[in-house]
Amino acid sequence: MAKDKKLVEQVTPMNEDFAKWYTDVVKNAELIEYSGIKGCMILRPNGYAIWENIQKELDRRFKETGVENVYMPMFIPESLLQREKDHVEGFAPEVAWVTQGGNEELAERLCVRPTSETLFCDLYSNIVQSYRDLPKVYNQWCSVVRWEKTTRPFLRTAEFLWQEGHTAHATAEEAEERTIQMLNVYADFCNEVLAIPLLKGKKTDKEKFAGAHATYTIEAMMHDGKALQSGTSHNFGDGFAKAFGIQYLDKNNKLSYVHQTSWGMSTRIIGAIIMVHGDDSGLVLPPRIAPTQVMVIPIAMQKEGVLDKAKELYDSLCGAGLRAKLDASDKSPGWKFSEQEIRGIPARIEIGPKDIEAGQCVIVRRDTREKTVVPISEAAERLKEILENEQQDMYDRAYEHLHSNLYAADDYESFKDIIANKPGFVKAMWCGDEACELKIKEDTTATSRCIPFEQEKISDRCICCNKPAKAMVYWGKAY
RNA sequence: CGAGGUGUGGCUAAGUUUGGUAUAGCGCUGCGUUCGGGACGCAGAGGUCGCAGGUUCAAAUCCUGUCACCUCGACCA
Numbered sequence: 114m115a116k117d118k119k120l121v122e123q124v125t126p127m128n129e130d131f132a133k134w135y136t137d138v139v140k141n142a143e144l145i146e147y148s149g150i151k152g153c154m155i156l157r158p159n160g161y162a163i164w165e166n167i168q169k170e171l172d173r174r175f176k177e178t179g180v181e182n183v184y185m186p187m188f189i190p191e192s193l194l195q196r197e198k199d200h201v202e203g204f205a206p207e208v209a210w211v212t213q214g215g216n217e218e219l220a221e222r223l224c225v226r227p228t229s230e231t232l233f234c235d236l237y238s239n240i241v242q243s244y245r246d247l248p249k250v251y252n253q254w255c256s257v258v259r260w261e262k263t264t265r266p267f268l269r270t271a272e273f274l275w276q277e278g279h280t281a282h283a284t285a286e287e288a289e290e291r292t293i294q295m296l297n298v299y300a301d302f303c304n305e306v307l308a309i310p311l312l313k314g315k316k317t318d319k320e321k322f323a324g325a326h327a328t329y330t331i332e333a334m335m336h337d338g339k340a341l342q343s344g345t346s347h348n349f350g351d352g353f354a355k356a357f358g359i360q361y362l363d364k365n366n367k368l369s370y371v372h373q374t375s376w377g378m379s380t381r382i383i384g385a386i387i388m389v390h391g392d393d394s395g396l397v398l399p400p401r402i403a404p405t406q407v408m409v410i411p412i413a414m415q416k417e418g419v420l421d422k423a424k425e426l427y428d429s430l431c432g433a434g435l436r437a438k439l440d441a442s443d444k445s446p447g448w449k450f451s452e453q454e455i456r457g458i459p460a461r462i463e464i465g466p467k468d469i470e471a472g473q474c475v476i477v478r479r480d481t482r483e484k485t486v487v488p489i490s491e492a493a494e495r496l497k498e499i500l501e502n503e504q505q506d507m508y509d510r511a512y513e514h515l516h517s518n519l520y521a522a523d524d525y526e527s528f529k530d531i532i533a534n535k536p537g538f539v540k541a542m543w544c545g546d547e548a549c550e551l552k553i554k555e556d557t558t559a560t561s562r563c564i565p566f567e568q569e570k571i572s573d574r575c576i577c578c579n580k581p582a583k584a585m586v587y588w589g590k591a592y
Numbered sequence: 593c594g595a596g597g598u599g600u601g602g603c604u605a606a607g608u609u610u611g612g613u614a615u616a617g618c619g620c621u622g623c624g625u626u627c628g629g630g631a632c633g634c635a636g637a638g639g640u641c642g643c644a645g646g647u648u649c650a651a652a653u654c655c656u657g658u659c660a661c662c663u664c665g666a667c668c669a
Contacts (some may be wrong), residue, residue, distance in 0.1 A: 413627050447629040
């Protein structure tokens, strides 16, 4: 066998065809299976377990900020959806409708929720009467349906899993504070748990949520330099409250409208994990989110005592609180290595007759394939250190990638040149006019990703129209 | 929704031009030998050729219709 033979041949190399690489990873890591319905994917155990861990960790962080979980119906009567004009216009092209129940045609058709603002608003209009009823800080974990024309696993599917938080507050200040607070919960979660660095900022009016007063976003850069909007937090002001009549009596016995927020993160974030950390051998999961953190692989396990020792090691890892698995199948070791790698399991431990004789085992990191020989008795502790380093190194590499592909442009020709020829984002000044956004999109296919909180002054003039600039904007091609 | 492309065992394909027994590799099952980077031998299982009509003695192959999926645009988390 040739020495330079690729270890994993099922995965198309990234630089050959990134889109195909992505699909190969998703399929070969057994995250999903296509279903018979266009745009609807089946989440297999490897994929769903990642989502379960995301849920567990995010839900814990939500609850630390006072969030309570609820569950709303999946159907929305058409009349309810129609109540807020911008909202219905934004979502109408992609809602699925139920027109019949059993054999009876419905008097009013029901939409399958594309998002649940209207239901929460309807609820709040009924249960909020006094300032004493505020704030309401509700969240639900559910799936929503959006009839998409072009779909890709995780990134854009007709039905997807997410959480949607919906809050109602007495004052505009409190609503703005909650909006930013939740954006930061998402950002911290991505940084600390998913090892994904981000750009945080505000969406332009063109890109903001239908019906929102302001939308804030976290934008991540994928390996191919494209942007993925990874989580959003919206401040609705009192627009929905006015449309739905959500009023309360304040301390002065004055009738006031509530101020609302909503915020969501979806299974799309799994697409970000894949495209930020993956490599040509497959998926690479950050240790803190990985359903299985280490795979114990016995070598020559038919030999006396090997399997027993491997089981012993596996037990000690589990006992130390690590999420471990033992691969005692009758596949060859090489096959098991590749399998562990394509599934993105952050580490494996090889243990064979030679190791057992020497009282040691071999820890191999997924991201760098670096091997560390450690005494069996210290395996759990050393593995914990290695996983922590791996988590940090993954973040550092992604941070380096993000910032080394972030360019600045102060004239339109160089702006267009960078967008056309270099993967990544460009920061450039903008006049605030939607016409310039549209022109830039037409000329380059790039869109405004966000107006970052940390502003820099690159020039005084809009990159596109040369009128006085209002803000610096990150621009990029997006998923 | 526009423009292209593809549908043949679980997967990847050959066969379609010129109609004539349904093919290969991988995967799967059983037994045995192996085991430090996708091992090997032997024996097996598995396909109404996307679907519906039509032409023909005979259709994966020709004709008509239809559906699904993929890629690129437009639209969107």
